[in-house]
Amino acid sequence: MITAPVTVPEREHYLNASYGLKSWLLTKDHKRIALLYLATITFFFFLGGLFAVMIRLELLTPQGDMVQSETYNKLFTMHGVNMVFFFLLPAIPATLGNFLVPLMIGARDLAFPKLNLASWYIFTIGGLFTLYALLSGGVDTGWTFYTPYSTTYSNSFVIATALGIFIAGFSSILTGLNFIVTIHRMRAPGLTWFRLPLFIWSHYAASLIMVLGTPVIAVTIVLLAAERAFHIGIFDPAIGGDPVLFQHLFWFYSHPAVYIMILPAMAVISELVAASARKRVYGYEFVAYASVAIAVFGFLVWGHHMFVSGQSVYAGLVFSVLSYLVAVPSAVKVFNWTATLHKGSIALETPMLYTFGFIGLFTIGGMTGLFVAALGLDVHVHDTYFVVAHFHYIMVGGTIMAYLGGLHFWWPKITGRMYPEILAKLSALVVFIGFNLTFFPQFILGYLGMPRRYHAYPDEFQVLNVMSTAGASILAVGYLLPMCYFIWSLRYGKIAPDNPWGAVGLEWQTLSPPPVENFDEIPIVTHEAYDYVSLPNGSVTPKKEANVR
Amino acid sequence: MSEQSLSEHSISTTSYYLVFLALMVGTALTTWIAYLDLGWLNTPVALGIACTKAMLVVLYFMHVKHGTKLTKIVAVSGIFWLLLLLGFTMADILTRGWLGFPGK
Structure with a gap:
């Protein structure tokens, strides 16, 4: 699929329009801000990964022989906090979303460029607070900060960590707000809602969650800090509070937060499937509505995290039924992607390998989600490694596979360079094997009864734990490889053509890398998304349309 | 628009x-x-x-x-989502004890 390198004369684009640290730190260009996010979240990803390595090394042997239990508590807490709040939540929206939303809708930038830059600064400041907590001694509550432990008993840096998350939350709200306004107000002429790429629909749905849900976690964190510092009696039953109320408030945001992670991942997969199969996504409208349905239903299921918390059985039943409902729009997407591939002209480039990985792993993660949504079964597997495996299949097998697939797919557009295809395919394979070897044994461990959050375990669990640790080391190699060859490609990669995949999205109709203002002329859209029948070569420019070059 | x-x-x-x-x-x-x-x-x-x-x-x-319809929809959505939070939380708190033994 990759055409011969095109000799591109030196021309101005967003990467060479200005130089120096100041030009980056004060930029209002959504593309540069996306790269600032990329660098920041990559740092947090590897920091969170470092904690994961230490966790897996500790679990190599049944005895707690590498770290004390208190240290182990801090390791899994810092792993969760780093990965959830400072990597997974912003991973796709703040990087690929930031870069691509204006390009895909034919706009010159997001609606509020200064707010966009501010959101990166806010995110970074939030991250620094968390780093401060880490360097000062860490936090040991688990990423969920459950009361009463977090409010009354923990002697670690709960408030500093929570404050970091509180601050970073505002970044998420601002990004969501920016996307919503941009998608409503700045679409190119002719780009109606049902001509929008599904990437945009999913980001719109995820943005709704960011704006509607994130303020609730902010309030919850403030209440947590107030309870810990001043004992105001919100969550402490000794002074009239209810510890389960914390879980309601926490999960009202934190369950939909999973959809902030997975909806943008689905956004990427829809684009990759269509471009690789060279077909319109089957049931486009259903997939678009499914994104919104996931965002709405996602707010109604939080109580499935609380089946054994003391929540009433009646509420448990309601949340269980609603949790099954949210599987329907998710399944719509999986079936429709698969149907799109049917009789498609499938190109097995690296992005498609990650897409296959996503579909398989997300399906396993989703199906095991139905297990834990069942009231009776959840009692058996609650707080075991079954749950750990389930949510890693969604968050890592889902979101990170899509993130990596998306990075490979749009890398030529972002940097103007191609990555080494063979090495990239190898890396996709290594990630897939490493991931499954790490997390599949954890399903079995959990079903056999190994609880999470302990640094020691009975001898009979060792074989599966050794498999998991071995898988983690393979997975680490799989993650390091792309970082190495992406950096290598910046200097030595082949010059990328403007549209190496022959895709039809507006982002492919401009230059690689794009000019500062994205398009010389705002494109006029006359085709629906993924119209590979009318536009077999991916170009929307030749006949009736304004030339966007 | x-x-x-x-x-x-x-x-x-x-x-x-x-x-x-x-x-x-x-x-x-x-x-x-x-x-x-x-x-x-x-x-x-x-x-x-x-x-x-x-x-x-x-x-x-x-x-x-005096905002647009869209602005009003956004404001009402915020209130609706707050009601979801309060409603489902109360669905737990008000029904505890229905089964007649502690905690359920």
Whole structure:
């Protein structure tokens, strides 16, 4: 699929329009801000990964022989906090979303460029607070900060960590707000809602969650800090509070937060499937509505995290039924992607390998989600490694596979360079094997009864734990490889053509890398998304349309 | 994507002062009733005053009263989502003990 390198004369684009640290730190260009996010979240990803390595090394042997239990508590807490709040939540929206939303809708930038830059600064400041907590001694509550432990008993840096998350939350709200306004107000002429790429629909749905849900976690964190510092009696039953109320408030945001992670991942997969199969996504409208349905239903299921918390059985039943409902729009997407591939002209480039990985792993993660949504079964597997495996299949097998697939797919557009295809395919394979070897044994461990959050375990669990640790080391190699060859490609990669995949999205109709203002002329859209029948070569420019070059 | 600028329906300065006055009266009222024992009405009355004040701020200071339909939908969505949070949380809290043994 990759055409011969095109000799591109030196021309101005967003990467060479200005130089120096100041030009980056004060930029209002959504593309540069996306790269600032990329660098920041990559740092947090590897920091969170470092904690994961230490966790897996500790679990190599049944005895707690590498770290004390208190240290182990801090390791899994810092792993969760780093990965959830400072990597997974912003991973796709703040990087690929930031870069691509204006390009895909034919706009010159997001609606509020200064707010966009501010959101990166806010995110970074939030991250620094968390780093401060880490360097000062860490936090040991688990990423969920459950009361009463977090409010009354923990002697670690709960408030500093929570404050970091509180601050970073505002970044998420601002990004969501920016996307919503941009998608409503700045679409190119002719780009109606049902001509929008599904990437945009999913980001719109995820943005709704960011704006509607994130303020609730902010309030919850403030209440947590107030309870810990001043004992105001919100969550402490000794002074009239209810510890389960914390879980309601926490999960009202934190369950939909999973959809902030997975909806943008689905956004990427829809684009990759269509471009690789060279077909319109089957049931486009259903997939678009499914994104919104996931965002709405996602707010109604939080109580499935609380089946054994003391929540009433009646509420448990309601949340269980609603949790099954949210599987329907998710399944719509999986079936429709698969149907799109049917009789498609499938190109097995690296992005498609990650897409296959996503579909398989997300399906396993989703199906095991139905297990834990069942009231009776959840009692058996609650707080075991079954749950750990389930949510890693969604968050890592889902979101990170899509993130990596998306990075490979749009890398030529972002940097103007191609990555080494063979090495990239190898890396996709290594990630897939490493991931499954790490997390599949954890399903079995959990079903056999190994609880999470302990640094020691009975001898009979060792074989599966050794498999998991071995898988983690393979997975680490799989993650390091792309970082190495992406950096290598910046200097030595082949010059990328403007549209190496022959895709039809507006982002492919401009230059690689794009000019500062994205398009010389705002494109006029006359085709629906993924119209590979009318536009077999991916170009929307030749006949009736304004030339966007 | 119809355009409707806020300036087309600018709110008069008098209205702002009146709303500000109403907010101050609401604050004084909240303080006053805090010293009264209204029995089971303590919380509903305090919340009622707070909600009225919040509504005034949203409608006038945040210009929702004269905003576009989309702006109104956004404001109502926020309230709806708050009701979801409160409703489903109460679905747990109000039904604890239905099975007649502790914690269920």
